[in-house]
Amino acid sequence: MVEANNTTVTLQVHRFTPRAERAERARGGSPFARKSSPFGGGSDSAARRRPRGKQWVQEYTIPARPEDTILDCLLTIKRTVDPTLAFRYSCGHGMCGSDAVAINGTPTLLCTASIRDWAKQPGALPQVDEEGFRHIGEDESMSDASSNSDATDASSADGTSLGVIELAPLPGFPPQRDLIADIDPMLNQIRKLTPYLQADGVLATTDEGKVNAFEYLQHPEQLAKYETLSNCIACGVCEGSCPVFAGGDAFIGPAALIWSSRFINDSRDTKAMERMDAIDTADGVAACQSVRACSRHCPRGIDVGEEMWQIVAKVRER
Incomplete structure (x- = not known):
């Protein structure tokens, strides 16, 4: 030993x-400068x-x-x-x-x-x-x-x-400092895609008129469609590996698409079409180049590249 x-x-x-950040000018900048x-x-x-x-x-x-x-x-x-x-x-x-x-x-x-x-x-x-x-x-x-x-x-x-x-x-x-990176851009992209379950809000009832406690009960096959995706911890490893995401803000990123796919594949969610509309943009699924570098080192074992291909195919076929 x-x-x-x-x-x-x-x-x-x-x-x-x-x-250190410079203090902003008291009287503003040039009136000819582009605001955004x-x-x-x-x-x-x-x-x-x-x-x-x-x-x-x-x-x-x-x-x-x-x-x-x-x-x-x-x-x-x-x-x-x-x-x-x-x-x-x-x-x-x-x-x-x-x-x-x-x-x-x-x-x-x-x-x-x-x-x-x-x-x-x-x-x-x-x-x-x-x-x-x-x-x-x-x-x-x-x-x-x-x-x-x-x-x-x-x-x-x-x-x-x-x-x-x-x-x-x-x-x-x-x-931000030394080994600390600012991952807020990734988290903001995830937030834009409403990363939470959106059900119809209607409480199911039994024949006796009582609230059905099992209204969102799923079959194992339904759970299997998104269970692996729910393991994503938003660490940013897939986005740090993606050459398209590293090129700027022209791509929403694999992490955001994985989170969106998790709910698109959830049988309890009622907003699948709206979610696919949100990522069917030039900076969404269309920007993915299928390099599959995002799959190399996912710490949660998600084959990100394969899941990206699946969500791209689903969006195009809808």
Whole structure:
């Protein structure tokens, strides 16, 4: 059993400190300035703008074990090395989705990512799978481990480094500070699509005239149509992986479409047609390019790309 202080890991953290906002001019701007862009956005467009500030990469080398999570490492740094380091987390068990970042360039959750799966040796080349995706995660780490098992065992015995892990804010969203990204644009898009059940509001009654407590009872087949979609935790990993969403506010994003699809497929909801009308727009299903990068690392196991294809087909066939 290797003790924690016999092995170390190096975290390369992309840090960011925002510049203080300038006070607004007392007499306003130019009368000829355009008040809003004709290409949409409004407050969402402003939120997607990358804030200005100081950016740098800072390295931290700390004692760690292969089974430790990257969140464990950041908490160690925060408590014992650098209290100024900013990152976000809550449950620490992959249920809340608040700690999504880019690990070695791949969006995922800090609390579910272990050093064993993500640490890489300096100079190692990224692996590309048969679909052309740059994949840095469990598969690559296993291949690296198999090719460098002797070196890894020796380094662990000698008390040297487990490797290097690069951390950056979630792609596609403006950074707020260090590893904290502003995911409000995603949440606002979800809110626009009324992410809650809309039933007809009529209370069913029994033959005796009493309220029927089972008026929304579903068959297992009806539940299966949306049960997986209800596992979405709005972490932003799918949107951080989507090259279309990262390009600006011209796409509502896979997370919002997943939430809309969850209720479109719910037999109890009575607004399916209105929901499909809301996403049948140029920045809705029409903007999806079926890249399927959104499916790569969903922490809840949703095949986002397949679900996107299904909702696109349903909207077009209605």
